[in-house]
Amino acid sequence: MKIPRILLAAGSSGSGKTLITCGLLEALVERGLKTTSFKCGPDYIDPMFHSRVIGTKSRNLDTFFTGSEVTKYLLTRNARDCEIAVMEGVMGFYDGVAGTTTTASAYDLAKVTDTPVILIVNSRGMSVSLAAYVKGFLEYKKDSHIKGVIFNQMSPMLYPRMKKLLEEELGVAVLGYVPKVEDCVIESRHLGLVLPDEIPELKDRLHKLAGVLEETLDIDRILELAGEAPDLLDAKPESVTDFRLSEPVRIGVAEDEAFCFFYADNFRLLGEMGAEIVPFSPMEDKQLPDDLDGLLLYGGYPELNGKKLEQNTTMKDMIREKLKAGMPCMAECGGFMYLHEEMEGMDGNFYQMAGVIPGKAYRTPKLSRFGYVTLTQKKPALGMEDFGEIPAHEFHYFDSENCGGDFHAAKPESKRGWDCIHGTDTMLAGFPHLYYYGNPEVPKAFLKKCLAYKKQRCSCKQEGQEE
Helix, strand or coil: CCCEEEEEECCCCCCCCHHHHHHHHHHHHHHHCCCCCCCEEEHHHHHHHHHHHHHCEEECCHHHHHHHHHHHHHHHHCCHHHHHHHCCCCCCCCHHHHHHHHHHCCHHHHHHHCCCCCCCCCCCCCCCHHHHHHHHHHHCCCCCCEEEEEEECCCCCHHHHHHHHHHHCCCCEEEEEECCCHHHHEECCCCCCCCCCCCCCCCHHHHHHHHHHHHHHHHHHHHHHHHHHCCCCCCCCCCCCCCCCCCCCEEEEECCEEEEECCCHHHHHHHHHHHEEECCCCCCCCCCCCCEEEEEEEECCCCCCHHHHCCCCCHHHHHHHHHHCCCEEEEEEEHHCEEEEEECCCCCCCECCCCEEEEEEEECCCCEEEEEEEEEEECCCCCCCCCCCCEEEEEEEEEEEECCCCCEEEEECCEEEECCCCCCCEEECCEEEEEECCCCCCHHHHHHHHHHHHHHHHHHHHHHCCC
């Protein structure tokens, strides 16, 4: 399959990858190009910004979760019929699993997908040293895939000289510069960037940035570079399941300001397995949607919305009653915190939550457990004796008095690990985030339980009508 594509990477976090990626996406969309985008690694917020620009869901590509073949499959599947695919890297270009490997780094993704890389260099405070800096990235790995460079925070006066220097001495294409654009900055908070909805006039900011980039980047050459990417084999790996339920189920998904961390491909896989996704708001809706067969409570910012979640007592009561009556549920991170008896908010107050998990979720001064983990099962859950290894990740400043102990999380390339997750016949609830293509047996088992619950619910309803 022919997929024109590029990957925007940088030497470190904070180099301007997301801002420049969004500005370039906006410029491509304004040119009328059918554009798709991807984020390298386990990130929820950057794809939200991409999605706002391109008008459709941005996806994640992560070689820790899915290995090389499934990662290529997800790229080809999601980029089919697009005119250009833009990938945004993660952290520093070579920074991967455990901080000691390149596994799951932006470099690893470029290598697996054979994608040309444009290195974004924050050039503030540098001139000739830029050549040494870029040379290090070009030569650290012989197959770096770095084909071009963009200078960020560079003055128009310095740019022509630095372009000439790098192209003559390193033979790498210099594709433009980005001046300092203070009124286009995207602010951050404790879990990363603020959400797109929180930025006034975001579209206007990105339109202005796209205008700047049309003047300062060689976008035509970037498109040529993307078009030089080799063709990819469009084949479905054996590990990607063809499972589908015998009849559909309705799955309620918490979706509002408090619960907003989603992998778009999780929903796609659930849909292919026979699930209808039904959004609802634990903050605003007074009750669950009708005829649900299961619940998904993903992460987000419940800690910023504790008071509103507490005040919606009818929703909390209904969720507690449904789960205690056997409705299947998977909850992760913020959704797991919502299931507790109490949760500390960012304001330091404790708020009453759904009361399914005994104990409190509380704030800690730093990231409690951070990064990739491999989960293994210690007891049966969702009707499964052994799911096998489940790749996952954690990223949270909060902890719990009752994290659960039915699974074990092992850090890759490390001896560190911990027990986690409440696993029952109808529930998985804990801090780890799951990417379903990493182990499709998990959503498969969950949906089987949802179908069994549906049949039981419909049977009880029928018996009640007959009586």
